[in-house]
Amino acid sequence: MPDCALANLLKPLEAMIIHPSLRQLGYMLSLTLVVGLVGCGKKDSDEEDDSGGKSDAAATVATVDMTNGATIVGTVKLDGAAPVAKVINMGGDAYCGAAHKTSPVSDDHWVNNGGALVNAFVYVKDGLGGKTYAAPATAITLAQKGCTYEPHVFGIMVGQTMKVENDDQTLHNVHSVSAANESFNEGQPPGTPAKEHKMTKQEVMIPIKCDVHGWMNSYAGVLPHPFFAVTGADGKYEIKGVPAGDYTIECWHESTKSDAAGVTQDQKVTVAAKDSKTVDFTLKAQ
Amino acid sequence: MAQAVPPRYKHWWLPDASSSYAGQIDDMFYLILWITLFVFFLVEGALIVFLWKYRYKNGRKAIYTHGNNTLEITWTAIPAVILVFLAVFSNSLWSEIRDPNKFPKNAPAIQIKPRQFEWDITYPGPDKKFGTADDIQTINQLFLVVNQPVQIKLEGQDVIHSFFVPEFRIKQDAVPGMPTAVWIKPIKEAQYEIACAELCGLGHYRMKGTVSIISQDSMDRWVKSQAPAPAAAPAINLTP
Amino acid sequence: MATLVAPAIVRKKPTKPGAHDAHGHHELSFVQKYIFSQDHKRIGIQFMFSSLFFLLVGGGLAMIVRLELGWPGHAFKFLSFLPSTMVAGGVILPEFYNSAFTMHATFMIFFAVMPFLMGTFANFLIPLHIGAPDMAFPKINMLSFWFALVAGIIMFSSFFVKGGAAGGGWTNYPPLSDLSELSGVNVGQNLWIISLLISGVASLMGAVNYITTVVNMRCPGMSFFRMPLAIWAIFVTAILLLLAIPVLTSALVLLLFDRTVHTSFFIPSTILVAGQPLVGRSGGGQVLLWQHLFWFFGHPEVYIMILPAMGIASDILATFARKPIFGYKAMVFSICGIAVLGFFVWGHHMFQSGMNPLLGTTFMISTMLIAVPSAIKTFNWLGTLYGGNFKFTTAFLFAVGFVAMFVIGGLSGIFMASTPVDIFIHDTYFIVGHIHYVLFGGSIFAIFAGVYYWFPKMFGRMLNETLGKIHFWLVFLTFNGVFFPMHILGIGGMMRRIYDYTQYPHLSHFQGLNAFMSVCAFILGASTLLFLFNLFWSMFKGKPSGMNPWHANTLEWTLPSPPVHGNFSETPHVFRGPYEYSVPGHTEDYWPQNEPPEGWLERAQQMKATATHG
Structure with a gap:
């Protein structure tokens, strides 16, 4: 229960639990005793923590200047033979099986004519000098439709709300396996409202999957700035409003390995105000 | 929630017996069921009869007894024999199903x-x-x-x-x-x-x-x- | 009788000079008297209130479980006050459902039934029944309560941490309980372990105390075979606790190490998390190790919860049947027999676990054998009732209900003991029905009986009998309404611990029956509130009970209600067994244990005189 003082009290405890040190076990035991005794009667004081954290962050927040900012565009291509797309047999869940007229194909390696690579994540990796940007109030929606995730790859800002919706008449569980952020693993039975999550740290990428339907996976790239894009069906991307400067741009694709590390490629680019530069990537087929 | 259900699934007792040993397990189940039902009616019946027969009556004194060895040995021995019999009987079926040495030869x-x-x-x-x-x-x-x-x-x-x-x-x-x-x-x-x-x-x-x-x-x-x-x-x- | 020649009145040395000496009585402050009390009666009552609180917590969780099972996936708008990690849009979430039944069992077993029997009744009854001024170690006794309470509060707090409370079932089998990546429960699982470690310390302190007190502090004439069966049962149970709890503790520590410092006691090398090998673990552990350790504790635990209940029911049956216990020694030996055999049957929980099938045979035989002493006890209770003259008090009704329900629980156990039948009914609702017939129909019925029986001694007032009888019939009828159909569900193949069985076409038609069971469960839950009302109302407004309202024989009924600190103003002397009811030739139909036989006082004085002259 996030809205309880105890959850906050236990945060240092959680950190300890992650640290493999025997000595801390003793601290933990005694701390739990104290916490247990204090109990969890008071629920009112914890909201303040959140707002306090926000006002601190607000001091260094930069804003995106769309009129003067540069635009970076480009195409991501695959060099070499595209791997065979896997056909998913959804018959294991009668609902999912019936939701598709033709056998759905795994969306982990979309390559279109001419080797255009779909679902590659391109973002400014370096060069912003630690500037952070305010998260937009609009939420990013991750839909579960016909037992697939929509979108398959997406970017989201630190502090931005991610809404996970279940449109299916079957149970999904939303399981994020995160290295930097807090992982979550929640069930979402049919008919339940959307779940909301916020990521607190930069992380490219966080895999999100459904354990009930092994074929379902999605990747979220979490960044403290809005300079990221995902390639469309034509393999093209566009990043707007980039302030003048020297940058490292990285392109990430899950590749056939289908994991968070994926394959990446970095390129350097220098942009001036109102510039428009093209940065193309070519990933090698493995 | 509730889905359209094929009629054969609507059962209120043991489902279809569809493997070679399912019938034998059911037989064992019924054997225990009959024995336990018998004991159940015996004990609960006696209990109800006693509760009615020996309800409070003013002036009546309860029977004073500390036990009866013959009776106690009898009702120790009978359950013991039945239970050992059940154990032995169960075991032959158990090993037929589970003993790795008795698995059907050349089964894929x-x-x-x-x-x-x-x-x-x-x-x-x-x-x-x-x-x-x-x-x-x-x-x-x-x-x-x-x-x-x-x-x-x-x-x-x-x-x-x-x-x-x-x-x-x-x-x-x-x-x-x-x-x-x-x-x-x-x-x-x-x-x-x-x-x-x-x-x-x-x-x-x-x-x-x-x-x-x-x-x-x-x-x-x-x-x-x-x-x-x-x-x-x-x-x-x-x-x- | 040999004891006749004992000197008239012997004062045992008080354990702590002055403190428990009724003559040297001194005023205790409020805190000493009601909070950090070292008086066994007060501690017993403290245990009663904490157990009742946790009984309500456990019961509340059971209501959530029944809501979900009665109407799976239904949006219950009135539950919307619960946080979105538990209930989303009124729909109980599967992970909260898992936590709910896990914590239901944990609270009921470790914080309601066990402390009620081995905290409340053991504390309240042992010194009073054996004629002792208090427990052997009053301070340890006090600590035992406070450890148990702290453990309970920690367990309760685990609902409010991120990831929620433990959700792996009360048995918490690893790897599910071991790796947070697999269960989604993190801090909650650690709190579960820590809480049980602390509660284990409390149990051990209690057990040591009970054993020492029973062995060393019986009053003159109170030989082992003159102890009431409740004390025998508690004594043997204390020994069980002393042997079983350390095994649980060791298992819990291993699990805590696995979880916190990333050892691999229960993690095999081949384990995959979401298809990926686990990083940072050596692996090489054994999944089944936990099950062996847990059930080596877990099965004696079942007897820890039923033996004292058997003892309490025996005492109450004898009192209201106005008859001696039929086959007292057989009862004692069967308690001991159950206790010893209880350590050799743990494998019957693991018939389908992949344990070597040959071991199944061994455990099946020992399991069949343990049914024999239970059968002896049942027939002896019938023998006790035969030819009685029953007073249908609420306590008696609950004690008879205990026998009737325990028989069902015992008989349904035979199905599981038979390994081939167990293949089918293992992990189905048949097991859930069985365990509730033993632990609710058994233990909790006996607890209710005990409360109705000893409440006058605790508070000096009678519980309202009319409300009590309404309570009994509500509990008796709805209990069977909830738990008997579980056998049918199990035979139909419905698995236990399942959030939405309607997902399975062959189970979805059980929804109607489940809804009926849930309605019964809600009435059963509500009846507890009636009981609590009766309890608190009678505590202040009940009819004064006097010293011996039931005309019972045991020593506590010779004391004022409630007895003073230090219990006996003079150490009692016991002349006969506890169940001398309706003795032919005796004018009363009861004969207190310490009432001297005719002419005894004169003879004793004579002997004293000869001794001094000589």
Whole structure:
């Protein structure tokens, strides 16, 4: 229960639990005793923590200047033979099986004519000098439709709300396996409202999957700035409003390995105000 | 919630007995049921009769007794004999089902490695060997040939799951790091549910599969249809 | 009788000079008297209130479980006050459902039934029944309560941490309970372990105390075979606790190490998390190790919860049947027999676990054998009732209900003992029905009986009998309404611990029956509130009970209600067994244990005189 003082009290405890040190076990035991005794009667004081954290962050927040900012565009291509797309047999869940007229194909390696690579994540990796940007109030929606995730790859800002919706008449569980952020693993039975999550740290990428339907996976790239894009069906991307400067741009694709590390490629680019530069990537087929 | 249910599933007692030993397990069940029902009516009957007969009456004095050795030895010996008999009787059936030395010889094997929250099933394919290119893999869909014994090898990938097909009267935990095996000889062409009987996490209740018992012909056809696609298949072009 | 020649009145040395000496009585402050009390009666009552609180917590969780099972996936708008990690849009989430039944069992077993029997009744009854001024170690006794309470509060707090409370079932089998990546429960699982470690310390302190007190502090004439069966049962149970709890503790510590410092006691090398090998673990552990350790504790635990209940029911049956216990020694030996055999049957929980099938045979035989002493006890209770003259008090009704329900629980156990039948019914609702017939129909019925029986001694007032009888019939009828159909569900193949059985076509038609069971469960839950009302109302407004309202024989009924600190103003002397009711030739139909036989006082004085002259 996030809205309880105890959850906050236990945060240092959680950190300890992650640290493999025997000595801390003793601290933990005694701390739990104290916490247990204090109990969890008071629920009112914890909201303040959140707002306090926000006002601190607000001091260094930069804003995106769309009129003067540069635009970076480009195409991501695959060099070499595209791997065979896997056909998913959804018959294991009668609902999912019936939701598709033709056998759905795994969306982990979309390559279109001419080797255009779909679902590659391109973002400014370096060069912003630690500037952070305010998260937009609009939420990013991750839909579960016909037992697939929509979108398959997406970017989201630190502090931005991610809404996970279940449109299916079957149970999904939303399981994020995160290295930097807090992982979550929640069930979402049919008919339940959307779940909301916020990521607190930069992380490219966080895999999100459904354990009930092994074929379902999605990747979220979490960044403290809005300079990221995902390639469309034509393999093209566009990043707007980039302030003048020297940058490292990285392109990430899950590749056939289908994991968070994926394959990446970095390129350097220098942009001036109102510039428009093209940065193309070519990933090698493995 | 409630779905349209095939009528044969609407049962209020033991489900279909569809494996070679399901009938024997049911016989054992009924034997115990009759014995326990008899004891149940005996004890509860006596209790009710006593409660009525010896309800409070002013001036009556209760019988003063500290026990009766003959009686006590009798009602110790009789249950002991019955229980030992049940144990011996149960054991022969138990070892017939579970003793690895008594598994049907040359029964083909199917490997099931359940994970949260699905049944990953591997058939050895036409060459009858695991780990080769012609292995067939399915999720949650098990096909068995009617009247043919089959060995199911189980091993959990992540947590403990339990392979449970009520109609076969079979249940076996799939333990990570410890392979186990059971054998089944289905005796009816039908389709049943595979249930996970060991709590395995939040999706435990959804961890179900189907087992289809089909004829040898249909099985051969299915195996053929599952043959791996030729290696040089063209990439599929997709326009989202 | 040999004891006749004992000197008239012997004062045992008080354990702590002055403190428990009724003559040297000194005023205790409020805190000493009501909070950090070292008086066994006060501690017993403290245990009663904490157990009742946790009984309500456990019961509340059971209501959530029944809501979900009665109407799976239904949106219950009135539950919307619960946080979105538990209930989303009124729909109980599967992970909260898992936590709810896990914590239901944990609270009921470790914080309601066990402390009620081995905290409340053991504390309140042992010194009073054996004629002792207090427990052997009053301070340890006090600590035992406070450890148990702290453990309970920690367990309760685990609902409010991120990831929620433990959700792996009360048995918490690893790897599910071991790796947070697999269960989604993190801090909650650690709190579960820590809480049980602390509660284990409390149990051990209690057990040591009970054993020492029973062995060393019986009053003159109170030989082992003159102890009431409740004390015998508690004594043997204390020994069980002393042997079983350390095994649980060791298992819990291993699990805590696995979880916190990433050892691999229960993690095999082959384990995959979401298809990926686990990083940072050596592996090489054994999943089944936990089950062996847990059930080596867990099965004696079942007897820890039923033996004292058997003892309490025996005492109450004898009192209201106005008859001696039929086959007292057989009862004692069967308690001991159950206790010894209880350590050799743990494997019957693991018949389908993949354990070597040959071991199944061994455990089946020992399991069949343990049914024999239970059968002896049942027939002896019938023998006790035969030819009685029953007073249908609420306590008697609950004690008879205990026998009737325990028989069902015992008989249904035979199905599981038979290994081939167990293949089918293992992990189905048949087991859930069985365990509730033993632990609710057994233990909790006996607890209710005990409260109705000893409440006058605790508070000096009678519980309202009319409300009590309404309570009994509500509990008796709805209990059977909830738990009997579980056998049918199990035979139909419905698995336990399942959030939404309607997902399975062969189970979805059980929804109607489940809804009926849930309605019964809600009435059963509500009846507890009636009981609590009766309890608190009678505490202040009940009819004064006097010293011996039931005309019972045991020593506590010779004391004022409630007895003073230090219990006996003079150490009692016991002349006969506890169940001398309706003795022919005796004018009363009861004969207190310490009432001297005719002419005894004169003879004793004579002997004293000769001794001094000589």
